[in-house]
Amino acid sequence: MENNATSEKRVAVVTGGNKGIGLEVCRQLASKGVVVVLTARDETRGAEAVLRLHASGLSDVMYHNLDVSDPSSAACLADFIENKFGKLDILINNAGVIGATADIDTTAPLQDVLAGKDAMERLQWLLQHSTETYQEAEECLRINYFGTKYVTEALLPLLQASTDGRLVNVSSNYGLLRYFSGEDLKQELNDIENLTIQRIDEMSRLFLNDYKDGQLKSHGWPADAEYIAYKVSKALINGYTRIMAKNFPALRINSVHPGYCMTDINYDTGELTAEEGAGSIVMVALLPVGGPTGVFFYRNDVAPVV
Template identity: 75%
Template sequence: MHWQAGPVPKPKQHIAACLPSGLEHSEPGVMERSSGPDPSGKRVAVVAGGNKGIGLEVCRQLASRGVMVILTARDEKRGSEAVEMLHESGLPDVQFHRLDVSDPSGAARLAEFIKEKFGRLDILINNAGVLGATAEIDTTVPIQEVLVGKSAMERLQWLLQRSTESYEEAEECLKINYFGTKYVTEALLPILLSTSDGRLINVSSNYGLLRYFSGENLKQELSDVENLTVERLDEMSELFLKDYKNGQLKSNGWPHDSEYLAYKVSKALINGYTRIMSKKYLELRINSVHPGYCKTDINFDTGEYTAEDGASCIVSVALLPEGGPTGVFFFRTEEAPFV
């Protein structure tokens, strides 16, 4: 999952260490600016899907830079163990809160917790996601022994040859990756807007680039940010699943090859959501980040980069200086086209 989309300009790489300052905002439903119950004045971040892999490394790196981190995960035991591990490594400013991103009521409970505990939110990183496929792997032989000497592309092809996708997995992929991102964002947006320099990072993929769509109409519609709406993205999700079930992906212009079809669509919808939200909320920095093809559980450690390396790309974009780019797709740390 790692193809560069041509030469692109590099964004500023300096990480902002300054704390947020005042903001005037009168939008209905937005919290009044408050320093909150936390007297430390530290920035507060939520990481969805933070108990392992890239998400866990994002939590580690943010906490090591003085950010108060709320690590969320669907599994309470795994999430609590991840927080305990970070505490033992000398990072006390990490707390756990259970979150199933596909459950809007859970996102609402998280929002209430943040308001009561901190009174503010500065950074939201939507990292939770699934691949929408199942791989049949022979675990009697260590995977790394099988993959030794293979390039990243060869390892990816090895995984693809052993992967299958079902309609049920496609449905779950859209529910978690796209709708989960939307549910969490909608629940936490009022708190995020109450800070002076809020950051929203949607962890995406180069598999979400529009080049994977075969139909020009879909490409054009997803590119037309002036007219694209969240309601239309929701409709597209339903249309994709309908066409998937009816075997009409190719005829209606969706990704239709053998590689992670629902995953590609879910990430394309996330990229569209990023662009819509960035135009609507100009006071926030809202961007999509492809951290690279990283070695994580989701791909049986077949990736090219480490989870730590991928997380560093996400964190560097999240901590770019005030007034930085918004509505951008970052290929690792470089601005790149959405196509």
């Protein structure tokens, strides 16, 4: 257990914290006096990220290995947090994958190719060069949805040990229900009074079965555009967030779309910087006591999930 001076500080865990938005979230939280546990699957990259933050004067950041798709890895992290701090004040589930592969000619500087294009045109260009396989869709659900769930379940008792526990799930406007083609699925995912986590788990399996069988459109899933699995994974995260907020009213549990940011997941085609995107996530994480819970933030503002 940490000494009293440290235990009085808020403690945060950030998944996927070694680069991009996750690294900026770690930097901004640490600069506000929060003790940050930066987690990443790759130990070398995670440790290097922590050293860079230390070099910038942010000493209250430490690394811990985490593979979000492995429940035993999440349990190991929970043991570490419990033994070192006895509680967790903030959990930010940021780790994720896009669930697609971009076929891009890297011999030409990408910024030259994208010169003169606005953010929407850059996104459309990226979509036109992207393909998605069943294996990538399966990985996308395993990391984005189940990974969020595994880490949350492992760390939930420690969040409950905080006097003001916060859970922020990084989502996307691609998770809005308007992308679903079937009204029944939309209504079910928006019916938080009756929706259960077990049903969301089942939905993820049904989606993958329908993906494999070519039944996406006929069964109401997003089917007319790219990043299909990503859209489903983020819609499931939004539903999971709202259910958890209902089940654990003492905690502040929200999801947030940080904006279309320039990160390596989208080949830096975004319109916002990683720092700007992280700012929205940190804002939600540090909302005043008694702030909203169970809502979806579109950057800094509460927005509908439909």
